[in-house]
Amino acid sequence: xxxxxxxxxxxxxxxxxxxxxxxxxxxxxxxxxxxxxxxxxxxxxxxxxxxxxxxxxxxxxxxxxxxxxxxxxxxxxxxxxxxxxxxxxxxxxxxxxxxxxxxxxxxxxxxxxxxxxxxxxxxxxxxxxxxxxxxxxxxxxxxxxxxxxxxxxxxxxxxxxxxxxxxxxxxxxxxxxxxxxxxxxxxxxxxxxxxxxxxxxxxxxxxxxxxxxxxxxxxxxxxxxxxxxxxxxxxxxxxxxxxxxxxxxxxxxxxxxxxxxxxxxxxxxxxxxxxxxxxxxxxxxxxxxxxxxxxxxxxxxxxxxxxxxxxxxxxxxxxxxxxxxxxxxxxxxxxxxxxxxxxxxxxxxxxxxxxxxxxxxxxxxxxxxxxxxxxxxxxxxxxxxxxxxxxxxxxxxxxxxxxxxxxxxxxxxxxxxxxxxxxxxxxxxxxxxxxxxxxxxxxxxxxxxxxxxxxxxxxxxxxxxxxxxxxxxxxxxxxxxxxxxxxxxxxxxxxxxxxxxxxxxxxxxxxxxxxxxxxxxxxxxxxxxxxxxxxxxxx
Amino acid sequence: xxxxxxxxxxxxxxxxxxxxxxxxxxxxxxxxxxxxxxxxxxxxxxxxxxxxxxxxxxxxxxxxxxxxxxxxxxxxxxxxxxxxxxxxxxxxxxxxxxxxxxxxxxxxxxxxxxxxxxxxxxxxxxxxxxxxxxxxxxxxxxxxxxxxxxxxxxxxxxxxxxxxxxxxxxxxxxxxxxxxxxxxxxxxxxxxxxxxxxxxxxxxxxxxxxxxxxxxxxxxxxxxxxxxxxxxxxxxxxxxxxxxxxxxxx
Numbered sequence: 001x002x003x004x005x006x007x008x009x010x011x012x013x014x015x016x017x018x019x020x021x022x023x024x025x026x027x028x029x030x031x032x033x034x035x036x037x038x039x040x041x042x043x044x045x046x047x048x049x050x051x052x053x054x055x056x057x058x059x060x061x062x063x064x065x066x067x068x069x070x071x072x073x074x075x076x077x078x079x080x081x082x083x084x085x086x087x088x089x090x091x092x093x094x095x096x097x098x099x100x101x102x103x104x105x106x107x108x109x110x111x112x113x114x115x116x117x118x119x120x121x122x123x124x125x126x127x128x129x130x131x132x133x134x135x136x137x138x139x140x141x142x143x144x145x146x147x148x149x150x151x152x153x154x155x156x157x158x159x160x161x162x163x164x165x166x167x168x169x170x171x172x173x174x175x176x177x178x179x180x181x182x183x184x185x186x187x188x189x190x191x192x193x194x195x196x197x198x199x200x201x202x203x204x205x206x207x208x209x210x211x212x213x214x215x216x217x218x219x220x221x222x223x224x225x226x227x228x229x230x231x232x233x234x235x236x237x238x239x240x241x242x243x244x245x246x247x248x249x250x251x252x253x254x255x256x257x258x259x260x261x262x263x264x265x266x267x268x269x270x271x272x273x274x275x276x277x278x279x280x281x282x283x284x285x286x287x288x289x290x291x292x293x294x295x296x297x298x299x300x301x302x303x304x305x306x307x308x309x310x311x312x313x314x315x316x317x318x319x320x321x322x323x324x325x326x327x328x329x330x331x332x333x334x335x336x337x338x339x340x341x342x343x344x345x346x347x348x349x350x351x352x353x354x355x356x357x358x359x360x361x362x363x364x365x366x367x368x369x370x371x372x373x374x375x376x377x378x379x380x381x382x383x384x385x386x387x388x389x390x391x392x393x394x395x396x397x398x399x400x401x402x403x404x405x406x407x408x409x410x411x412x413x414x415x416x417x418x419x420x421x422x423x424x425x426x427x428x429x430x431x432x433x434x435x436x437x438x439x440x441x442x443x444x445x446x447x448x449x450x451x452x453x454x455x456x457x458x459x460x461x462x463x464x465x466x467x468x469x470x471x472x473x474x475x476x477x478x479x480x481x482x483x484x485x486x487x488x489x490x491x492x493x494x495x496x497x498x499x500x501x502x503x504x505x506x507x508x509x510x511x512x513x514x515x516x517x518x519x520x521x522x523x524x525x526x527x528x529x530x531x532x533x534x535x536x537x538x539x
Numbered sequence: 540x541x542x543x544x545x546x547x548x549x550x551x552x553x554x555x556x557x558x559x560x561x562x563x564x565x566x567x568x569x570x571x572x573x574x575x576x577x578x579x580x581x582x583x584x585x586x587x588x589x590x591x592x593x594x595x596x597x598x599x600x601x602x603x604x605x606x607x608x609x610x611x612x613x614x615x616x617x618x619x620x621x622x623x624x625x626x627x628x629x630x631x632x633x634x635x636x637x638x639x640x641x642x643x644x645x646x647x648x649x650x651x652x653x654x655x656x657x658x659x660x661x662x663x664x665x666x667x668x669x670x671x672x673x674x675x676x677x678x679x680x681x682x683x684x685x686x687x688x689x690x691x692x693x694x695x696x697x698x699x700x701x702x703x704x705x706x707x708x709x710x711x712x713x714x715x716x717x718x719x720x721x722x723x724x725x726x727x728x729x730x731x732x733x734x735x736x737x738x739x740x741x742x743x744x745x746x747x748x749x750x751x752x753x754x755x756x757x758x759x760x761x762x763x764x765x766x767x768x769x770x771x772x773x774x775x776x777x778x779x780x781x782x783x784x785x786x787x788x789x
Contacts (some may be wrong), residue, residue, distance in 0.1 A: 059717065073630075078696065136694060187540075236639065236642060237639070237640070237642075237643035239643065240643045240644045242643065243639075243640050243643030243644065246640065247629070247640060250629075250632075251629070251631075314593075314626060315625075315627045316591075316593065316621070316623040316627055317627045317628060317629065319591075319593050320591055320593070320616055320619070320621045320623075321644060322612070322613050322614065322615075322616035322617035322644050322645070323613060323644070324613055324751065325612075467765065473610075474610060474611070537592075537593065538592055538593065538594070538595050538609040538612075539593065539594055539595065
């Protein structure tokens with residue numbers, strides 16, 4: 001019970017928010033019941049924002065919380081089960097069972113509450129089952145716990161094992177659904193996995209408690225020795241900034257390329273299965289293209305932190321580096337550039353190779369030629385380059401855009417802003433859906449223009465305020481501020497020029513393109529990051 | 540008068556309801572070994588964090604080398620060597636990598652001295668920090684703090700929880716550092732015998748207030764018990780009413 005109580009105390013604000021969300025859902029159901037109407041009428045945008053997004057976020061949060069993933073070193077070899085719990089007068093069975101039971105109970109309640117309270121659309125094409133989706137979620141959590149608590153013989157294997165195994169469980173379930181498996185079949189497929197995961201988790205905890213960590217580094221002795229010799233032979237860093245970028249790369253930089261390298265082969269294998277279905281080929285390519293930005297949002301959770309594990313404050317080792325806060329942030333931004341570049345080099349190298357080997361290159365080349373024929377070769381090349389550039393920029397942005405929050409080191413601010421963003425998404429989604437569907441499309445565009453205008457004006461004002469604070473706090477020199485401003489203006493002009501050339505149509509107002517270009521190029525959040533770090537570093 | 544390395548003027552700091560520092564004023568000249576003594580929670584680490592610029596002064600001022608460490612962290616920290624009580628060196632680094640990384644920040648880094656310290660401490664350059672014992676980690680941290688020959692060496696509870704051999708190593712290194720002309724050491728401890736052995740000047744702190752700041756020789760001169768020279772433990776007890784470190788059971 002003490003373990004359950006600890007989870008409750010540590011995550012009380014999350015549980016409170018989730019409880020409030022379900023109360024709102026219950027009120028909506030009451031209103032629907034009283035009026036006889038339906039809030040959601042189809043599987044549209046509103047359904048995704050009101051039900052799917054909060055439920056998915058809650059499930060990810062449960063997985064992170066009940067695996068102790070917030071405080072653990074996911075890349076390291078030892079188990080991430082907290083060693084502080086090993087000194088408690090509890091058996092290994094109790095240590096493994098209670099977090100698993102608590103997690104299972106929370107996930108089951110999450111699904112059942114969603115199933116019962118959510119305002120499901122009226123025209124559902126199927127009956128929403130009561131049991132197996134919840135069972136699938138608990139199975140995913142149980143396997144995540146087992147895989148996270150296991151010690152591995154090499155660094156990084158935990159992430160690979162978790163991604164592959166959890167994806168396999170999910171893909172298996174999706175395939176079963178494709179073949180219209182019954183609820184009984186799904187339960188029969190999923191239920192036996194729970195005791196299996198429990199046994200693996202219990203064994204992992206027992207091994208971790210006695211400090212049993214397998215080590216295969218000796219099997220790669222020659223490689224390890226060669227790498228160690230190479231490391232020792234390296235000369236001094238050219239500058240303090242270069243040393244800091246090296247540190248950041250070793251801390252965070254490898255995660256994104258590693259995750260992409262693990263997922264990419266699995267995704268590209270689907271090309272072999274889609275040789276006879278061109279539409280599927282392009283779906284696979286879209287998924288591959290979205291993998292780096294999607295995985296970057298996961299790595300961003302670690303990148304944005306100034307401390308390690310549960311600690312949000314700047315560690316003395318970092319805080320006492322004779323570097324300005326702006327230089328420390330700059331090193332992290334540069335690390336993110338290298339990490340993004342490494343991930344995209346993998347994608348750019350692997351995709352053509354997979355297309356050729358799977359014999360699907362011809363289909364893609366044919367579509368590309370047809371597109372070039374329709375819009376012109378130069379325009380097609382610029383469009384492709386712009387799309388690729390935007391994907392690369394989005395990947396980098398995903399990694400660094402929340403630095404301004406994470407580097408403050410204030411847990412309340414970080415969690416509160418995440419919750420506020422989720423609430424905003426839940427509210428804005430249905431509003432957009434309603435505005436689009438209710439026939440008020442003219443108003444929709446007017447509101448969109450004004451919203452974008454207000455956002456751009458707010459960004460300008462905030463940007464000026466941040467520049468003033470950076471100058472007053474001596475975090476950035478005048479020259480750096482001027483160069484930064486000039487580069488930002490040049491980037492906006494370049495994006496605007498490209499958009500203008502691509503969308504030269506009277507239906508697209510030029511001021512809208514300018515607003516979009518201004519919003520696209522990062523300004524406020526990135527420039528606020530040094531202020532956030534300085535606030536954390538000098539408390 | 541010698542140049543002041545550390546100058547705290549009417550410095551106060553609160554954490555919620557707790558007063559960590561209460562109107563602290565200190566003026567510490569260069570070239571002296573200062574021992575900051577106090578029980579756990581007395582405010583030793585808070586003073587050190589103020590000196591390093593990790594905390595802002597809520598009221599009063601902090602100057603290190605005449606500079607505000609919060610406003611000018613680079614100018615101050617590049618002249619300071621620091622060994623943290625937490626010993627939070629990156630676990631994934633090897634000792635060699637730690638030395639290579641740290642040297643990039645200090646133009647005054649002395650490769651020969653770093654190598655001399657590494658050999659003296661018996662550290663394998665290929666060994667990972669995560670695989671080192673607590674004492675070995677402290678030694679690795681000490682190399683990083685000492686090898687750029689800082690003008691001010693700040694040690695936060697350097698021997699807390701360490702065995703006597705490591706403690707001897709640390710004290711030896713400190714002594715070698717202070718032997719270099721013009722350098723200053725500021726270290727905190729609750730081990731009064733250690734302070735008595737090393738410090739030239741003792742600062743006693745309790746509940747955020749400075750109770751005593753005087754050269755060790757002057758303290759010995761002015762504090763006597765039954766006609767003999769009082770130990771620091773006895774002086775501390777007479778000022779505070781409790782020992783600096785918890786008494787052993789029995």
